[in-house]
Amino acid sequence: LNIEPKDRKIGFVFQDYAIVPHMTVKENILFGAKKNDPGKIKSICRMLEIHDIIDRYPYEISGGQQQRLAIARALFHDPELVLMDEPFSNLDVNLRAKVSSEVRDIIKKYGATALIVTHSREEAFLLADKVGIMNNGKIAQWATPYEVYHMPANKFVATFTGEATFLRCSPLNDNKYQTPFGVIKSNSAIKNPVLLIRPEDVIYQPNSPVKAIVINKEFKGPVISYKLKITSGDYLLATFPSHKNFNIGDTISISLELKHTIVLDGDL
Numbered sequence: 001l002n003i004e005p006k007d008r009k010i011g012f013v014f015q016d017y018a019i020v021p022h023m024t025v026k027e028n029i030l031f032g033a034k035k036n037d038p039g040k041i042k043s044i045c046r047m048l049e050i051h052d053i054i055d056r057y058p059y060e061i062s063g064g065q066q067q068r069l070a071i072a073r074a075l076f077h078d079p080e081l082v083l084m085d086e087p088f089s090n091l092d093v094n095l096r097a098k099v100s101s102e103v104r105d106i107i108k109k110y111g112a113t114a115l116i117v118t119h120s121r122e123e124a125f126l127l128a129d130k131v132g133i134m135n136n137g138k139i140a141q142w143a144t145p146y147e148v149y150h151m152p153a154n155k156f157v158a159t160f161t162g163e164a165t166f167l168r169c170s171p172l173n174d175n176k177y178q179t180p181f182g183v184i185k186s187n188s189a190i191k192n193p194v195l196l197i198r199p200e201d202v203i204y205q206p207n208s209p210v211k212a213i214v215i216n217k218e219f220k221g222p223v224i225s226y227k228l229k230i231t232s233g234d235y236l237l238a239t240f241p242s243h244k245n246f247n248i249g250d251t252i253s254i255s256l257e258l259k260h261t262i263v264l265d266g267d268l
Helices: 025-030 038-047 063-076 093-110 121-127 145-150 155-160
Strands: 010-013 081-085 113-117 131-135 138-143 165-168 176-179 182-185 193-197 202-204 211-219 223-230 235-241 251-256 263-265
Touching (some): 025 038, 038 063, 063 081, 093 121, 211 235
Parallel strands (some): 010 081
Antiparallel strands (some): 131 138, 165 193, 176 182, 193 263
16 A cells, blocks of 8 residues: 555654754754644653753753654654664664663653664664664564573574573484583584584582683673683683683683583584
């Protein structure tokens, strides 16, 4: 069906906000509207906490307030669907986290559906109920943030959604595989299997028979990220609380604490 843009019930929040510089906040919200509705403007602006800047111009307000203005304009037209193109890319890191969390709550409260395009996995995990991971123009996986991180469909999704290392496995029988950490069981038979290991799956365990040499370390405040080399020759990424402060060259004992055993095709 051919439906005119004004009747499609779709709101759009542009990457650069597309705010008209010579119009006030109120005038920007009303831009393209069929009629003025003071009560509606007041309600939306109060929800977005921009009710006290309604007569200011874009250059007089902050980046976060400009972001809220762009969302207010989209919501004023009662959309059933809100399209958002990299909506937080122009904000600094600290403001981006704060505003994106607020926007998620606002859209849910408003009752609209939002489709957001972003290159930030942290942003996608924070905002989305469902995430679509794109690879070469195709959806590699469509699932909840929890599922795409802990149960990725393939190696591309696994590496795209977070730090990952892949440990070579030897197929046994009954979907079992031999690894340097012992025998593991999977739900499927794979010819060239690799075991997905997230940094948080590796734990420091003094009595473990598996030894690892610290190759590199990065201090990150509450945690330290380590690159480890185990006796099989494989490399692992590990994240330990920062009070477990090992030096490069140290040999430590480690084991795996897998909440999800994910064996993937090593060819993909």
